[in-house]
Amino acid sequence: MPATRRRTVSERNRPLWLLTPGAVLIGLIIVVPLVIGVYIAMLQLDQYTIRKWISAPFVGLNNFVEAFTGTDLLHALWNSVSFAVISTVITVPIGVYAALATQNRFRGRGLVRSVFLIPYVLPSFVVGTFWHTMLQPDGIVNKILGEVGIPAVHWLYGPASYWVLIAVEVWAAWPFIYLMALAGLQSVDAEVHEAAALDGAPWWTKLRYVIFPYLKAPVALACLIATLHHLNNFSLAFLLFGVPAPTDVQILPTLVYSMSFTSLRFGMGAAMALLSLALIALPLFIYLRAVRLDTGNDSGGKR
Template identity: 60%
Template sequence: MTAMSTESIKRPLPAAHATGRGPAPDPAARKGLSRRNRPLWMLIPGGVLMAIVIIVPMVLGVWMSLLDLDQYSLRKWLSAPFIGIENYIEAITQSGLLRSVWLSLSYSLIAMVITVPLGVAAAVATQNSFRGRAVIRSIFLVPYVLPTFVVATVWRTMFQPGSVVDNALHGVGIEAGLWLNGPNTYWALVFVQIWASWPFIYLLALAGLQSVDHEVHEAAALDGALWWKKLRYVVFPYLKGPLSLAFLIGMLHHINNFTLPFVLFGIPAPHDIEVLPILTYVTSFQSFRFGLSAAMAVVSLVLIAIPLFIYLRAVRLDDGESGGRK
């Protein structure tokens, strides 16, 4: 044997080979692993709070919708008679659930179709700097910063017979009739919802306009583009994402809006504005059909989850396509 081979034979084996237990753990690797998992540990408090506030009540609501829970069996609560999907069948076939869903969807869609152009127009009008722009922007935000309870109370007063709205319409030769209990209640709800929610569209549209590069504006001006073509080909493409998000959030908010019709019209509400949250409230706290109202709440949850899933799916596909192009 050579001297080198003799030294290699005499050299002691590593501890892993001597014990036959595999390689020893690297302290640096353990440290890196803990650092990598540290954000997950920091999410635990928020996850526990979300489970207590959202997931647990949701599971209880689904279970209640499968029970014959009313004022007689309320003492038993979760031990009330199990009836399966009978509450859902009754809600769809015998109650006014389908009509309430239609009212909620229709008035929300009408409100959003009108508020989106209003918000975009206000954002375009206040984008460029001019004297008094800060004051105008502040005034535009007044309906949005007011609590819904205050908005509904003010408009309830203004819609009273012989009040501000009737006098204003009478001044232009229009006899409107009753607003809070009559054939005009649906349009009164739509009008107040538009007035209260268009500044939200304005904010998101204004945020989208801030992302438009000034060089793009300068290039369009040098090319002699007219204001309409500039809006269509330069400004509107930047507003596609913010307006899509605003449309979705606005629709979901209008469908779930309980405070506005409750305060504006009171209980019992007129039949023309018995939207889904109002019907669920009346079924639960006036008819004391808690199981049936829980089934209505679950239907409302599914109704909200469908457009949300579609939007999230569309955003995911857009991200995948942009990633592929990159």
């Protein structure tokens, strides 16, 4: 039996060398800006000191303290979290139901699936402008309501604006849940459906014990991605309500933009952006801790 040649150090480290270009790119576009952002968040950087920002007064954690005590950060934080959670809770059943409704073959299924994807493939600029125009005081929505005897509603400011933001986000985001759920349904083996039919399982039992287990992983991942998207969705709120946004729809992305480019307090804006990053990282951390990731290395482990 021929002797097995031992791999050299360079051969064992070859996968690491192959990852080097990606690591360098990540360092340039993520790590370096993040370090600069942390540094700016500790400076009193505004329109008066931006010209020589490196020599701007160092204030340490004062920007973070003032962000919590002297701004609308906590209100914007509550708006962002509640907006993200409510939008996800509404879009998940809509997307799953649409996937179940279009799973089996029927005449015109391809057309229906294409129509379902229209809100998702439209650019955010088109969606925001479209709904902003329709929800104006003299827009088509109030005209339709007036035809049936309902008085006009101020959709873009006041208490109704918060629910308008959620409704438009749900309209634009539910097809993503639909796609993920449909992908999970495609992985259900035909034999499983046949076995459930032979056993005479009713539709609810089949749905709960046969179909839902296949949807658990893709829908959970879709919920995570959708929640992160809702938390970080600046363009929709910006196009619907402008900046500075009304208090009822002031979310973290618009607050950071307003603080940085309207009030020109760049240090405070950087501090708020870092706090937003921590908020976005929290659900990702919880998800990664909740699932078991397969590393593909079973050597020395128990099966």
